Amino acid sequence: MSITAVLYSHDSVGLGHARRNRALAHALAADLPRLTGQPVRGLLIAGHPDATADSLPAGWDWLVLPGFTRTAEGYASRSLDVSNERLSSLRRSTAAAAIKAMSPDLFIADRHPFGVDGELLDSLEWLRSQGTRCVLGMREVLDSPAAAQAEWEKIGGASAAARFYHAVWVYGDPSVYNPISSGEIPQPLATRTRFTGYLSRGRPTDELSDSSVRAPQPYVLSMVGGGSDGGRLALAAAQARVPAGHRHIILTGPQMPSTDHDSVELAVAASPDAAQIQVTRLAPHVPQLVREAAAVVSMAGYNSTAEIMATRTPALLVPRAARRAEQPRRAHALAAVGAVDTLALEDLNAEALSRWLAEAVVRRCDRGAVDLDGLTRIGALAAAELALGPPSRRHSTARPGLGMLRPQPRPATAAVPSAAPSGPARPAHAAAPTTTPLSAPAAEARFDFHAR
The missing domain is CATH 3.40.50.2000 (Glycogen Phosphorylase B;)
Structure with missing residues (x-):
């Protein structure tokens, strides 16, 4: 048995969405097997061919959708000479076919809950029927509060996203910037939000090659x-x-x-x-x-x-x-x-x-006051979500002596208040992986200091 994850990013402008998901893929591949006793495989659905220049863990691959790009008039086809309607239909059906074929235990969408022009809605309905745990990943800053509110209203409000997404992971430190306090993440999504810390330390990097950029220091x-x-x-x-x-x-x-x-x-x-x-x-x-x-x-x-x-x-x-x-x-x-x-x-x-x-050039910068260890917590967050899935989505362990993750209610402290957390300083790193899988409460204990 293995755990299957599918990560989606629309990638109309830049590569940031896909690269966030790529960092998550490496974190999941590194930590979930140790936490659950299960190997992990996955697919990254992206919208720009340059995304595939970045390597993935063993057992993972890219699926690149035909691309949208932003114009002064809104979204338009990046390369294909087709209407927006035909491109949207092609992307919607391709993503849905891939998601159904993978039948993931965990689905993570970056930033846009329903994708471009609602292209994920069919897939989300199917995932919901299968009991797949769905996570909405968000950067720590969305936009001005007014602009963010308008975006939520355009897709039917945060309650529309909450119908499909069990959790929201904010990739930031709420003591630096808190999108709940600002109103960028409204109820009911605010109560299921977890702050991971910035996805900074431990980012994957490819090996140097003959084509790599090199320069003598300084x-x-x-x-x-x-x-x-x-x-x-x-x-x-x-x-x-x-x-x-x-x-x-x-x-x-x-x-x-x-x-x-x-x-x-x-x-x-x-x-x-x-x-x-x-x-x-x-x-x-x-x-x-x-x-x-x-x-x-x-x-x-x-x-x-x-x-x-x-x-x-x-x-x-x-x-x-x-x-x-x-x-x-x-x-x-x-x-x-x-x-x-x-x-x-x-x-x-x-x-x-x-x-x-x-x-x-004559100084260095101390950034020790900022939580930069989000990637060390992704495995525990994912393990906790998987533990809360339906019985048909829970896997027996791959190695003898390791128990299954058991679904249990979230502790009351898991809700994130609208104010930035206070109290004792956070630990610099997540706890070291254990040799046995974590129960849902134990997994959440690794990051509940973000939710006080």
Whole structure:
């Protein structure tokens, strides 16, 4: 017997959703077998072909749906010459067929409970009929409270999502930013929310290869996530002076428009520091590049920020200002606890970056006040959900001497209040895995300090 998980991300802009799910897949593969006595297999459903550049654990694979992208008028087909209706139908039926074929014990959707244009609704109805435990994974900042409320209302309110999702995992630290207190996660989802901590430490990284980006230390790093809207920051980085004795790596991202990438290349060619600057679209080992950098300049997307937070590298976040308030709110919250510096996009220029880089390369940053150990808790959270599933979804153990997870009611302390938790400091790491599976209460005890 084995545990099967399916993770979904829509991926219309950037790769952040898929990369969060990829980090979860590695965490589940590492910890669930030790907690349950069962091997784990899984499928990641994504919406952008670049997602598959990232490796998965043994027994896991990618399914890439034909892509949507965002335009000024809303969603549109990324590549296929078909109407939105036909593309939506194709994605809906493909996802449903895959989910039914996998028949998962655990389903995790990233950020959008019903997918693009409700493409998950058929699948969610089927999963509900099968008793599959369904989890909605959320970054710690959604948008401004008003915008988040409008999004919930558009899909029928939080109660519509609560009909299908047994739990909400927020990938953040509520003492830094609490989307329940802000109203971004309303009732009834708030009462089934768990804060995991940022998905920072323990992120998977691929082995270096002949094509990997390398630079002799010391170097500074500028990165713009997927790059679709990172042209202005990348261009300012290309025009900035490189600190004396350093090199500068600029990652423009696989989704940066060719015109923006070309502008960066031209700016580098015109720079007096051109010999010290290296421009590339993609690096498969960004966490290592960030860790070994003397300083990093970045947009404020969740995944880039999470990778930065796992290090002591000084960071300047230049948040995207258009479309959502997510990135400015994240940057300001982290700056308020001393974890990063931040610069508004309207204040961005080469001179400002030059000054910051020259100052930052001579220091390190202590981020010990922020909970960065979310990935160490994902296995226990998943084990607790599986323990609450119906008998037909509970597996006998694969190894002798290990008992099954037994479903038990959630303890009363499991509800998350709208205020950030207080009291004793949280442990730096989750408890070490035991040699026997955890009961549901024992599994929840590993993270109930988030729910006081």
